[in-house]
Amino acid sequence: MDLSVISEDLAEIEGQISDLFRALSNGFQKLEKVKDPNRRSRQLEELTDKMRECKRLIKNFDRAVKEEEGRTTADTNKMLSDKKQSMIKELNSYVALKKQYASSLDTKRVDLFDGPSEADHDENNVLLAANMSNQQLMDNGNRMMDExxxxxxxxxxxxEDTVNVGAETAAALKAQTEQMSRIVNELDSIHFSIKKATKLVKEIGRQVATDRCIMAMLVLIVIGVIAIIIVKIVNPHNKAIRDIPGLAPPAQSNRKLLWDLNET
Incomplete structure (x- = not known):
């Protein structure tokens, strides 16, 4: 195939498919020499993976061909379509060969396209694709593209829904963070107020204690004075308290005595 008339993407895909076909050919040749059923089954699974990858590349090749149809000549388009059909037929030959080995090993668990029913369905699709016209292939491709x-x-x-949910969650977290910050600030203010109130209560307590001491002393003084007055009233001739100012007995008798002496 002349690679100069096709794009680099098509050439790259074709090269990958060719490498896979060579690997499949060598793999099936080696598989014939393997006698151990378990080892043969493992190698057949590896070949099945290569066929699955080859089918995916053929689909990519077909998609790229459709994208290039408007930019290439009719001869080039026909050449690409023939190349695609050739790839499909070659893949079908390996699919049939794989079925033959799988049947001989009685390993129905070995599938081409993820599961028994899906594998058989996809293999039949590959076989039918070889018999489809270009228009049918295009319609089928368009339908698959629509899907x-x-x-x-x-x-x-x-x-989009996930992004919206994430944005809403971020907004909620931001609001909660701001609320937590306000709560922390309020707690700091409350803690400061409590410390200030505690200090004030201590000062008031000290003042009250001082006032109580003063009051106690005044009460003691008043009680002492009252006691002295009572004693003086009860025993006015008590010499122990006669010299107390205001409590000494009246000096009238002494003055009278001095007057009598003057008269004589």
């Missing part, structure tokens, strides 16, 4: 677009739209919607 892919719908799946992409659904995925975009899921991503």
């Amino acid at each position: 892919t677009d719908q799946a992409i739209e659904r995925s975009k919607k899921v991503v």
Whole structure:
């Protein structure tokens, strides 16, 4: 195939498919020499993975060919279509060979496309694709692209919903963070107020204690004075308290005595 008339993407895909076909050919040749059933089953699974990858590349090749149709000549388009059909037929030959080995090993668990029913269905699709016209292949490809677009739209919607939920969660977390900051500030203010109130209560307690001491002393003084007055009233001739100012007995009798002496 002349690679100069096709794009680099198509040439790269074709090269990958060719490498896989060579690996499949060598693998099946080696598989014929293997006698151990378990080892043969493992190698057959490896070859099945290569066929699965080859089918995926053929689909990519077909998609790239459709994208290049408007930019290439009719001869080039026909050449690419023939190349695709050739790839499909070669892959079908390996699929049939794989079925033959799988049947001989009685390993129905070995599948080409993830599960027994899905594998048989996909293999039949590959076989039918060889008999489809270009228009049928294009229609089938367009249908698959529509389904892919719908799946992409659904995925975009899921991503959009996820982003919205993430934004709402971030906003809620931000609001909660601000609320926690306000609560911390209020707790700091309350703690400061409690410390200030405690200090004030201590000062008031000290003042009250001092006032109580003063009051106690005044009470003792008043009680002492009252006691002296009572004693003086009860015993006015008590010499122990006659010299106390205001409590000494009246000096009238002494003055009278001095007057009498003057008269004589």
